Amino acid sequence: MARVIAIGGMPGTGKTTLMREYMRGKEWKIGKHNKLLAYHYNEEKNIYVLGLYEEDKGYAQGTDRLSMAVQPTAIDFLQKIDAEATIIFEGDRLFTASFLEDVAKNHRVLILLLKADNLQERYQLRNSNQSETFLKGRKTKYSHISSNFFLMPYIQERLNENRKDLDKTITEINKFIESVDYAKI
DSSP: OOEEEEEEESTTSSHHHHHHHHHTTSOOEEEEETTTEEEEEETTTTEEEESBOOTTSOSOOBGGGSOTTOHHHHHHHHHHSOTTOEEEEESTTTOSHHHHHHHHHHSEEEEEEEEOSOHHHHHHHTTOOOOHHHHHHHHHHHHHHHTOTTTGGGEEEEEOSSHHHHHHHHHHHHHHHHOSOGGGO
């Protein structure tokens, strides 16, 4: 069973910032699976980061850059992946209850749900143009995921408001990746 780290949270909670910081300083090769699923691969650590991260493309990165139809391709990819690999992803394309449930049935899973108190300020700083209706929908989505009885054992809520919070979450990610049996830590 591969290790899978799923990162979700309301827009502006720092999912993309977290992934960029995690990826910094590591060598990544870009690859594709079945045309729809792009990923970055670190051969040294056998880590796949699903989605696309490009310097000049703004805040909608990761799986948000992929097709809305990517989930079946991602499931196929996870079925074929090396059991010793680690897969990390963030973004709404794959962070759905049905996808997370499927992944949790077949892999070792850590679901990180990022939170931040200053979201309105963050939306302004990044010139976000997401409607109130869209944001309300995201809030409902994450509320349903966090209250999903099947997923609850895998979910950890993480405050992500500053550099200290970000570093703490990266430490938790690394601990999960390096562990043989994360549940015993």
